[in-house]
Amino acid sequence: MRSRLNPTQQKIYEYLCHCQEQGERFPSGAELGERFGMSQQAIWKNLKVLERLGFLEKEPNRARALRPVLPQDSHSVPLLGRIAAGRPIEALELPQHLPLGDMLPPAEGYALQVEGDSMIEDGIHEGDIVIIRRQNHAFNGQTVVAIVNGEATLKRYYHEGSQIRLQPANASMQPIWVGPETPFEIRGIVHALLRRF
Known part of the structure; x- marks a missing residue:
């Protein structure tokens, strides 16, 4: 699954996993843009790719809230x-x-x-x-x-x-x-x- 991500998407995904492991909230588009030196539009485009490929999922009962997905395979x-x-x-x-x-x-x-x-x-x-x-x-x-x-x-x-x-x-x-x-x-x-x- 990793090979389907480009280096920028991989870094964003790893950072979001780190935030989840530390119990931190999902960062805003502005916060991610500042961290990775990208526009919010570019961040949202990458987040949509991560969601489409199954690396992110919508949180139940929370509008527009996402979280990283860990695989269930062995x-x-x-x-x-x-x-x-x-x-x-x-x-x-x-x-x-x-x-x-x-x-x-x-x-x-x-x-x-x-x-x-x-x-x-x-x-x-x-x-x-x-x-x-x-x-x-x-x-x-x-x-x-x-x-x-x-x-x-x-x-x-x-x-x-x-x-x-x-x-x-x-x-x-x-x-x-x-x-x-x-x-x-x-x-x-x-x-x-x-x-x-």
Whole structure:
């Protein structure tokens, strides 16, 4: 389903999913236009395409109110390896696939097993499995898989002026500051957490 969207529509859809996950109201056309640098007319045109393709639906009993739709088909994602602060992703010899039902939105995803306690105050513990929605951008406050100087880390993302702050959720650890000259990329955002008891 993702391949049916152009990059602008995909970004709008992902932002609307983010708003829904955070319990925020559906943004107005003016707010979306300001965020994406588009006219309200262009925004509404893209929203109509998203609705026609089944990515948005009308809210019952609310005139002109829309909400993002998550798919109901079954998904599974590959468990690619382990991630720890400041170390490369450790690949598994035999990658497994984890069935997720309708947990994952209509985008590619993968899973990583957490090592270390850099995100413990966000409830992400060693041994947990994080389900990652594959994308190369994030909004402030989202937990991301980031590659800094070729090494992977799981942190909260904040874009602050010309720098990026990767914030651990552990009071005993310092943030990672990424300047404009530092090799950096986002490989995805945390969408869900699985824990075995």
